[in-house]
Amino acid sequence: MTRRPEFQLIAELFAPxxxxxxxxxxxxxxxxxxxxxxxxxxxxxxxxxxxxxHFRPDDPPDTIAQKALRVNLSDLAAKxxxxxxxxxxxxxxxxxxxxxxxxxxxxxxxxxxxxxxxLLGGDTTSxxxxxxxxxxxTAFGEVPAxxxxxxxxxxxxxxxxxxxxxGDGAIGLQLLNGAPWPVSDEHRAALIGRxxxxxxxxxxxxxxxGLATACLDISDGLCADVAHICETxxxxxxxxxxxxxxxxxxxRRVADNPSLLFSVLGGGDDYELAFTIPRAARAQLFVLExxxxxxxxxxxHMTEGAGTYRVQVIGDDGREIEVxxxxxxxx
Amino acid sequence: MTRRPEFQLIAELFAPxxxxxxxxxxxxxxxxxxxxxxxxxxxxxxxxxxxxxHFRPDDPPDTIAQKALRVNLSDLAAKxxxxxxxxxxxxxxxxxxxxxxxxxxxxxxxxxxxxxxxLLGGDTTSxxxxxxxxxxxTAFGEVPAxxxxxxxxxxxxxxxxxxxxxGDGAIGLQLLNGAPWPVSDEHRAALIGRxxxxxxxxxxxxxxxGLATACLDISDGLCADVAHICETxxxxxxxxxxxxxxxxxxxRRVADNPSLLFSVLGGGDDYELAFTIPRAARAQLFVLExxxxxxxxxxxHMTEGAGTYRVQVIGDDGREIEVxxxxxxxx
Numbered sequence: 050m051t052r053r054p055e056f057q058l059i060a061e062l063f064a065p066x067x068x069x070x071x072x073x074x075x076x077x078x079x080x081x082x083x084x085x086x087x088x089x090x091x092x093x094x095x096x097x098x099x100x101x102x103h104f105r106p107d108d109p110p111d112t113i114a115q116k117a118l119r120v121n122l123s124d125l126a127a128k129x130x131x132x133x134x135x136x137x138x139x140x141x142x143x144x145x146x147x148x149x150x151x152x153x154x155x156x157x158x159x160x161x162x163x164x165x166x167x168l169l170g171g172d173t174t175s176x177x178x179x180x181x182x183x184x185x186x187t188a189f190g191e192v193p194a195x196x197x198x199x200x201x202x203x204x205x206x207x208x209x210x211x212x213x214x215x216g217d218g219a220i221g222l223q224l225l226n227g228a229p230w231p232v233s234d235e236h237r238a239a240l241i242g243r244x245x246x247x248x249x250x251x252x253x254x255x256x257x258x259g260l261a262t263a264c265l266d267i268s269d270g271l272c273a274d275v276a277h278i279c280e281t282x283x284x285x286x287x288x289x290x291x292x293x294x295x296x297x298x299x300x301r302r303v304a305d306n307p308s309l310l311f312s313v314l315g316g317g318d319d320y321e322l323a324f325t326i327p328r329a330a331r332a333q334l335f336v337l338e339x340x341x342x343x344x345x346x347x348x349x350h351m352t353e354g355a356g357t358y359r360v361q362v363i364g365d366d367g368r369e370i371e372v373x374x375x376x377x378x379x380x
Numbered sequence: 381m382t383r384r385p386e387f388q389l390i391a392e393l394f395a396p397x398x399x400x401x402x403x404x405x406x407x408x409x410x411x412x413x414x415x416x417x418x419x420x421x422x423x424x425x426x427x428x429x430x431x432x433x434h435f436r437p438d439d440p441p442d443t444i445a446q447k448a449l450r451v452n453l454s455d456l457a458a459k460x461x462x463x464x465x466x467x468x469x470x471x472x473x474x475x476x477x478x479x480x481x482x483x484x485x486x487x488x489x490x491x492x493x494x495x496x497x498x499l500l501g502g503d504t505t506s507x508x509x510x511x512x513x514x515x516x517x518t519a520f521g522e523v524p525a526x527x528x529x530x531x532x533x534x535x536x537x538x539x540x541x542x543x544x545x546x547g548d549g550a551i552g553l554q555l556l557n558g559a560p561w562p563v564s565d566e567h568r569a570a571l572i573g574r575x576x577x578x579x580x581x582x583x584x585x586x587x588x589x590g591l592a593t594a595c596l597d598i599s600d601g602l603c604a605d606v607a608h609i610c611e612t613x614x615x616x617x618x619x620x621x622x623x624x625x626x627x628x629x630x631x632r633r634v635a636d637n638p639s640l641l642f643s644v645l646g647g648g649d650d651y652e653l654a655f656t657i658p659r660a661a662r663a664q665l666f667v668l669e670x671x672x673x674x675x676x677x678x679x680x681h682m683t684e685g686a687g688t689y690r691v692q693v694i695g696d697d698g699r700e701i702e703v704x705x706x707x708x709x710x711x
Contacts, residue, residue, distance in 0.1 A: 074530070074531075077531065077608070077611075077612055078530070078531060078596075079425055079427075079455040079458065079596065079597070079599075080423050080424065080425040080455045080456065080458070080459045080461075080528075081423070081424050081425070082421050082422065082423055082424075082528060083422050083424055084416065084420075084421045084422050084525075085415065085416075085422070087418075089415075090413050090415045091413065091414050091415050091416070091422060092411050092412070092413055093411065093412050093413075093414055093467065093500070093501070093518075093520075094410055094411040094412065094467075094501065095467045095469045095501065095502060095503050095516070095518055096410075096469070096503050097469045097471055097503050097505050097516065099471065099505060099507055099508065099511070101508045102505060102506065102507065102508055103505070124410040124411050125411065127410065127411070128411045130411075136424065136425075136426045136518060138426045138427070138428045138469075138516045138518075140428055140430065140514065169424070170424070170425065170426065171426060172426050172427050172428050172516075174428050174430060174433060174434070175433065176430055176433065176511075176512070176514075177430065177432045177433055177512060179510055179511075180430070180507075180510075180511045180512055181507070181508060181511055183471065183507075183514070185426070185428065185469045185503075185516040187424075187426055187467060187469075187518045189424075194415075197411075197413060199405070199409070200405075200408065200409055265409075265410065266410070268410075277408070280408075281408055
C-alpha cells in the first residue's frame, strides 16, 4: 500500500471540501466552529461505516463516501433539520491506497456540493495491519428552536406514512452478495444503486416540521424502526401489506421469491422516512409530495397499545403476517 | 466472546451517562440536540482511538474510555471552550466482552461526572472478526461568540508557554512497552498514569481567552505542535531546553538516558497546552497559575519567520539541538 502522509491527505484531498466555511479553519486545527443560526437548535448525529460490515469492500470508493455522508444526513432529515456541516473521522486500513482515497474524496466532494454542506473538521488515523477501512461521520443540522421532529408524539388514530419505496436497498445487497435470481440489467442497477446511494429525504423532513407527530429514518428495517416510534410514543402500529410502497424492480423480485417480502418489511438500508400525522392532516400529504418531490404512501395507522407496544403487519387476506427477527443488528 | 445485544448495551450501560440531558433523548434517538448558550459559538472536535494504535490492548478499559474522552476535552480546552456534551461512536471488536464493556462504561461515567458533561448520543457497531475495538468521541463546547482561541495569532516577541510537564506520557508508554530502565514503582506509576490519563487543561484554556494570541494542545509532540502555531501564525519559535518543564520522574529517566530528551521535545501524548502571550502580559501568568491551579512555564518566545517558519530548540550550551522527525504519525 502506498499513500501520501496523513497531513498531506488532509491538505490536498480534504481541505478543498471545506467549501470556504470559516469554522473549518482550513482543516488546520483540531477543532471546528459550528454555530446554528440565532433562534435555532443544533441537531447532531454520528454513524460509523466499516468495510465488510456496512458496505462491501468492493463497493466503489466514491459511493462509500457518499453513503457515509447520506446515512447521517438521513438522520438529520428525520429530525426536520437543515444540514450545516460535518466532521469526518477516517480510519485508514492497511490496504487503503491512493486510488481508493482519491475516488473516496471525489465522491465526498460531489455530495457535499450537492447537499450544500461543508466539511468542518475531523481526524485521520491508521488502523493496525489487517483492520478494515472505517469512517465515522458526525453531521450537524439546525431547526428553528423547539421544532425538531421526535419519535415520541404518535397518537392512536394517527396515519403511518413512508416516503419513497421500501426494500430496494436490502434486495440490492442480496444481489451484490450473489443471489441467483433472474433480473434485468436495469432492475439490477436500480436495486444496487439504492443500496449504495440512499437518498436522504431532507426536503420532506423539513416540510414535516409542525405536521408530523413522530418521525424517523428507516435504517434497520421498517418494522424494527416503526417499533421504535411505538415504544417511544407508547402506541402500537398496524401496517397493511397492500399499502407498502414497493418499486417495480423489487415487486418483480418479491413476485418470484415471496420471502423477499421480509426484505421490504425488515431488510433495512432504506433511509426513507417513516412518520405519523394526525388523520385530519391527510389532505396535506398531496401538497407535501408536490412541494418536496417525494413520493409518500400511507401504510397504516397507529392504535392503542394496551400495555405492550408492537407493530402488526396485516396481509391481503386480513390475517397478521409474522415478521421474523425485527433486527437491531446491522448486516 | 459473550456480550449483551447492542440495544441493551446502550439502554443499560450508556443511557445512564446522559446525566438527565434532555437533548440526549434517553439515547433512544439516532440524533441529539445540543444548543450553545445564546451569544456563544459552538466548538466541536472528533478523535478516534484504536486499540493497538492509540492505546495498548492491555490498558485498563476504564482508562481507555477516560483517555478517549480526555483527548477530546483537551482539544476543547485548547480553544478556551467549556464542554457541553459528547457523542460516542463505538466499534466493538470481535474480542470485546462484557467485562471490558462494563469497566469501560464505568470509566466513562466517572469522567463524564468529573467534567460535568453529558453523553448525548452515538452509534454502536460490531467490527468484523479480527478487527480491534475502536472509539470515536465527538465533543462539543461553547465559547462566548468570537472568543475561541486560535492558532493563528502568535506575533514575533510573544512568549511561548506550556502547561504542566512534558514527556511523561511518552516515557510512560515506553515503560509499558518494556523499556529496561531502572525506575522506582512510584515514578513508574506516575509516568504510566500520565500516558493513560491525560489531564485536559480546561480551566486554563478558558482563562486564556482574550489573553493568549495562539493556543493548541500538545498531542503529537511539543515541536510538531508548536510548528503548527508557527505555520498558521507565520512566525518562528525559539524554545530553550533549560526552560522545559519536566517532572522529577521524567528528569531521572532523561538523566539516565539523554536521548529521552526527544521524548520531552517530540514524544507526544502530553495533552498540555502550548500557547503564546504578548510579552507585556507576563505578569498575568502568575495569576493564571493561581486561579486555575495549573503550573505554567515560559519555554521560549516567537521570532520573525523570514520566509520559513520553524521551531528552533536551543541547548544549555547555546547551540541548536536537532530534533529528529517532528512526527505527524501517531504511535
